[in-house]
Amino acid sequence: MVIKYAIIGAGAIGSALGRQFTRAGIDVAVAASRGPAGLTSLRESLGPHIIPTEVRDALTAEVVALAVPFESVRGLVEQVPDWNRRIIVDATNAIDYRDFSPADLGGRESSDVIAEWAKNARVVKAFGSTWAKVLARDPDTGEGGRRVTFISGNDPTANAEVASLATQFGFEPIDLGRNDAGGRLQSFGGPLTGHSFISQPIAGDSPPEMDLVERGGPTAIS
Numbered sequence: 001m002v003i004k005y006a007i008i009g010a011g012a013i014g015s016a017l018g019r020q021f022t023r024a025g026i027d028v029a030v031a032a033s034r035g036p037a038g039l040t041s042l043r044e045s046l047g048p049h050i051i052p053t054e055v056r057d058a059l060t061a062e063v064v065a066l067a068v069p070f071e072s073v074r075g076l077v078e079q080v081p082d083w084n085r086r087i088i089v090d091a092t093n094a095i096d097y098r099d100f101s102p103a104d105l106g107g108r109e110s111s112d113v114i115a116e117w118a119k120n121a122r123v124v125k126a127f128g129s130t131w132a133k134v135l136a137r138d139p140d141t142g143e144g145g146r147r148v149t150f151i152s153g154n155d156p157t158a159n160a161e162v163a164s165l166a167t168q169f170g171f172e173p174i175d176l177g178r179n180d181a182g183g184r185l186q187s188f189g190g191p192l193t194g195h196s197f198i199s200q201p202i203a204g205d206s207p208p209e210m211d212l213v214e215r216g217g218p219t220a221i222s
């Protein structure tokens, strides 16, 4: 059976992502160390779009989201001899827990390190730049705005695919480009991490008229 989407990890971030799949009505295979039997309560709380799965099967999905501690990543992705350009969505943060600082990876971005381990995968960093409870919320603020999610990665087509998924969830995706360039901004400890950014729609018929679209019509600026 071909699995389109999988999440590995069913803790704070994995559950938050699972909630977004559920909200969007998209099936997602979910796997964790505890095995499928341990994930029935997650399915009960989030609904039937959550499909408890073995890790080895989740690793075969077209798009595999990693929501595990960074320390677990290598052992997972190296189980696949060749990813054949399938997408890994990296929601992990590489953290030195002694002082909660960015782990020393010799100047490399953590998603690029994952790409070295995951042969022939296209690694896109997404959904890891804010807190799990914020990620879990409806990205539609109810006031015309949408929560922003940042995307970065070295393959623009893969970035666009993940951005499309984020749009289906209701986020406003912003592609920061390569991991070792704009992507650094959303890496753990970067200036874009740990916030909730809301994007409001802008409309107008010409540049001088461009302004925020606000509920109830435009607000006059005096």
Ligand SMILES: NC(=O)c1ccc[n+]([C@@H]2O[C@H](COP(=O)([O-])OP(=O)(O)OC[C@H]3O[C@@H](n4cnc5c(N)ncnc54)[C@H](OP(=O)(O)O)[C@@H]3O)[C@@H](O)[C@H]2O)c1
Residues within 6 Å of the ligand: 008, 009, 010, 011, 012, 013, 014, 031, 032, 033, 034, 035, 038, 055, 066, 067, 068, 069, 070, 072, 075, 076, 091, 092, 093, 094, 095, 127, 128, 129, 130, 131, 132, 133
């Ligand atoms: N929490 C946040 O607010 C937050 C925000 C941004 C980014 N992140 C990043 O997201 C990642 C996950 O964080 P979290 O807070 O969700 O952690 P968590 O609540 O501790 O959950 C970790 C999950 O990973 C699973 N897991 C660990 N090793 C595994 C392996 N080898 N194979 C399969 N499953 C494995 C665990 O399985 P079991 O449940 O069976 O033990 C658990 O479901 C981390 O890299 C973290 O830095 C977290």
